[in-house]
Amino acid sequence: MLLITSPAQLRSTKNAVALGNFYALHIGHKQVIDQAVNYAKAHGIPSLAQIFDRPPAEVISGDKDAKAVNSLDARVKILESWGVELLTVEEFTPAMMRMPPEVYVSEHVIKRFNAAAVFAGENFRFGFRGAGDISLLGELCRAHGAEVAPVPLVKLDETVSSTRIRAFIEAGDMETANKYLGRAFSLTGEVLRGAGRGRELGFPTANMAIPQKIVSPESGVYITGAGLGGRRLPGVTNVGAKPTVGVDSLNIETHVIGLDEDLYGKKVEIFFYKKIREIKKFGNTWELKSQVGRDIEKARHFFGTPTVQNDQISD
Numbered sequence: 188m189l190l191i192t193s194p195a196q197l198r199s200t201k202n203a204v205a206l207g208n209f210y211a212l213h214i215g216h217k218q219v220i221d222q223a224v225n226y227a228k229a230h231g232i233p234s235l236a237q238i239f240d241r242p243p244a245e246v247i248s249g250d251k252d253a254k255a256v257n258s259l260d261a262r263v264k265i266l267e268s269w270g271v272e273l274l275t276v277e278e279f280t281p282a283m284m285r286m287p288p289e290v291y292v293s294e295h296v297i298k299r300f301n302a303a304a305v306f307a308g309e310n311f312r313f314g315f316r317g318a319g320d321i322s323l324l325g326e327l328c329r330a331h332g333a334e335v336a337p338v339p340l341v342k343l344d345e346t347v348s349s350t351r352i353r354a355f356i357e358a359g360d361m362e363t364a365n366k367y368l369g370r371a372f373s374l375t376g377e378v379l380r381g382a383g384r385g386r387e388l389g390f391p392t393a394n395m396a397i398p399q400k401i402v403s404p405e406s407g408v409y410i411t412g413a414g415l416g417g418r419r420l421p422g423v424t425n426v427g428a429k430p431t432v433g434v435d436s437l438n439i440e441t442h443v444i445g446l447d448e449d450l451y452g453k454k455v456e457i458f459f460y461k462k463i464r465e466i467k468k469f470g471n472t473w474e475l476k477s478q479v480g481r482d483i484e485k486a487r488h489f490f491g492t493p494t495v496q497n498d499q500i501s502d
Contacts, residue, residue, distance in 0.1 A: 188267040191275040201303035202235040202273065203227035204296060206311060206324075209238045211256035211349035212265045214369040215308060215341040222338055223306040224270040235273040235300055236266055241400075254402040256352055256368075261375065275300070288319030292327040304334040311337075343367060359405040359462040371412065371458035374398060374439065378450040390479050393450045395439040395457070397426075403439070407462045410486045413443045414456035420446055421490045423482045424457055427466050444483055461489065 191197060205223035209216055220236060227234035240259060257265065259276070266274055277283065291314050296302050305328050313319040319327075325335040341347045347367050355364035356372055365371050376395035393413070397403050406427030412419045424441040441457055443450075463485050469475040 202233050204300045204302040204305045205236040206307040211352045215347040219338045220269045233272040236271045237275050239279040288314030297331045302333045306336050309337040353402045356402050361459045373456050373458045375456040390442045392440045392442050408464045410461045410489045412458040423486050
């Protein structure tokens with residue numbers, strides 16, 4: 188995939204363009220991307236997707252705490268795995284926010300992206316104050332000779348949306364969030380040096396800071412997978428404080444089952460599968476150690492891996 192950082196990198200050929208907010212990159216977004224990619228292959232042209240560098244809410248409403256479901260790096264990686272050939276990352280600025288729908292289509296979709304066909308969800312909104320809808324997008328694009336294909340919304344128990352997925356994650360309902368995403372929700376970070384209490388208990392852990400701009404699961408203990416150098420190993424992750432040992436600060440701490448190696452300074456991706464209990468304060472470290480042992484057994488049962496030393500797992 189070619190990451191577009193300047194207009195000069197865009198080819199002179201026509202493109203099949205996918206439009207959307209693409210923050211959660213859930214199963215509904217994949218339908219949009221799939222249609223653009225399939226059209227591109229059928230017509231021998233590149234597929235192109237546009238994403239923004241930040242949640243538009245940061246600019247539109249001044250919400251500096253607006254959080255995405257995926258980091259920018261994660262979105263690039265996912266879109267590449269979905270077959271997108273060209274990806275443009277736009278800076279969402281006040282000028283972009285105030286852009287009329289007609290200008291966005293003529294200057295970006297047609298002139299810059301050189302669209303032969305445009306794919307977007309049937310609830311797609313664009314332009315100043317969301318004045319443009321999928322119907323107007325069709326009118327404006329067809330006036331420039333480009334096709335527009337509205338993609339129906341995907342419904343499971345309810346309509347799939349980034350807002351609902353964020354709510355599921357924040358509530359610790361990882362199973363529903365993952366069903367809507369079509370993959371396991373994950374957080375990536377560098378392993379930080381901790382106090383070594385996990386190793387003292389016999390369960391060494393990899394510690395990560397909680398990302399500031401990415402939604403994170405509510406406090407609790409989760410069955411997880413740890414992505415390490417092409418492997419995905421089963422684990423148990425504590426999100427939040429550690430009251431038994433007097434630690435009140437929020438953190439993400441993962442015991443990778445069957446792994447005994449130094450991970451400090453390495454980048455690890457933690458995949459969240461299921462919340463198994465709330466965080467609680469135990470009477471002593473022996474009680475804590477016994478509970479962690481039970482948590483690990485639940486994880487082993489979840490993955491069906493009675494021996495997990497070298498096993499790999501997948502979504």
